[in-house]
Amino acid sequence: MKNLVLASALLLAPVSMTAAGQTATIQPVVAATMPAPVVPLSSDPGTANTAPKAAPKAPAPRQTPPRQTSSTKLVEPHLRVARSEIKGHARVALTFDACMGKADERILSVLVSERIPATIFVTARWLKHNPQALQVMLANPDLFELENHGQNHIPAVDKPVSIYGIASAGSSEAVRLEVQGGADAMLASGIPAPRWFRGSTAKYDLSSIAQIRAMGYRIAGYSVNGDGGSLLGAAITEKRISSAKDGDVVISHINQPTHAAGEGVAKAILDLKAKGTEFVRLQDVEDRGDDDTTE
Numbered sequence: 001m002k003n004l005v006l007a008s009a010l011l012l013a014p015v016s017m018t019a020a021g022q023t024a025t026i027q028p029v030v031a032a033t034m035p036a037p038v039v040p041l042s043s044d045p046g047t048a049n050t051a052p053k054a055a056p057k058a059p060a061p062r063q064t065p066p067r068q069t070s071s072t073k074l075v076e077p078h079l080r081v082a083r084s085e086i087k088g089h090a091r092v093a094l095t096f097d098a099c100m101g102k103a104d105e106r107i108l109s110v111l112v113s114e115r116i117p118a119t120i121f122v123t124a125r126w127l128k129h130n131p132q133a134l135q136v137m138l139a140n141p142d143l144f145e146l147e148n149h150g151q152n153h154i155p156a157v158d159k160p161v162s163i164y165g166i167a168s169a170g171s172s173e174a175v176r177l178e179v180q181g182g183a184d185a186m187l188a189s190g191i192p193a194p195r196w197f198r199g200s201t202a203k204y205d206l207s208s209i210a211q212i213r214a215m216g217y218r219i220a221g222y223s224v225n226g227d228g229g230s231l232l233g234a235a236i237t238e239k240r241i242s243s244a245k246d247g248d249v250v251i252s253h254i255n256q257p258t259h260a261a262g263e264g265v266a267k268a269i270l271d272l273k274a275k276g277t278e279f280v281r282l283q284d285v286e287d288r289g290d291d292d293t294t295e
Contacts, residue, residue: 072159074203077221077293082286083247090246091278094118096254098126103133104257110266119282121149121198124185145281148194151181156199158208163201219293226252227261237264242271
């Protein structure tokens with residue numbers, strides 16, 4: 001090893017040579033052209049020429065939620081009820097989703113005190129945590145029509161997509177379980193067998209619509225999005241709902257008592273009543289939906 005170091009030093013140092021009175025300097029060999037010395041991989045001389053160990057495998061890529069692809073066509077069906085055709089006497093169907101969370105007493109109290117009929121779509125999860133609100137609805141059968149919003153609030157789409165950040169059912173069997181699970185929970189709670197279904201996000205693909213229809217349900221679309229998923233402010237919610245016209249089906253939420261939208265819903269109901277609006281439930285009148293949801 002000492003000889004190797006000495007030889008390297010001699011090669012790297014400039015050397016002067018004298019010939020015929022002239023001095024020539026030989027430049028050192030460029031280090032980059034020299035082969036690198038073998039460095040032992042460990043202090044054990046027996047392992048000096050051992051091949052390096054394989055690099056550890058890279059961790060598996062993280063699984064990302066499914067996303068809607070161009071091959072998955074989703075529809076958001078519209079629904080309207082038969083118009084009254086009486087000037088100044090519009091007919092409007094108020095529909096509410098009870099997804100999860102608690103009952104919004106601001107809305108429920110107005111519906112009861114003002115005797116406003118409405119259609120409420122309930123999930124099994126909401127029923128489990130709101131027995132008192134359910135009893136109020138069951139005690140007023142002339143006001144409340146209770147329908148199926150699914151078991152776990154999963155979009156009823158039989159392809160693996162993400163809608164508003166919510167993973168869809170992803171298969172026809174999962175769609176069946178979501179729909180049937182919601183109906184079973186309703187029957188267990190003393191609610192009559194549902195005839196309408198509205199899935200989480202109100203979006204579907206055409207094959208899931210056909211499947212749900214084959215299970216005996218009509219699918220409830222809408223024509224006015226009242227509260228933007230309960231995420232809008234009170235003022236814009238009130239404006240949207242109070243502007244409903246003859247034959248409109250309004251969708252709002254009755255499960256977010258801490259959201260400002262609920263205040264706007266309650267005020268809009270009173271606005272519509274003051275205009276002479278006729279409120280109807282889906283079971284009370286003729287209706288028509290698109291995307292083969294009702295016919």
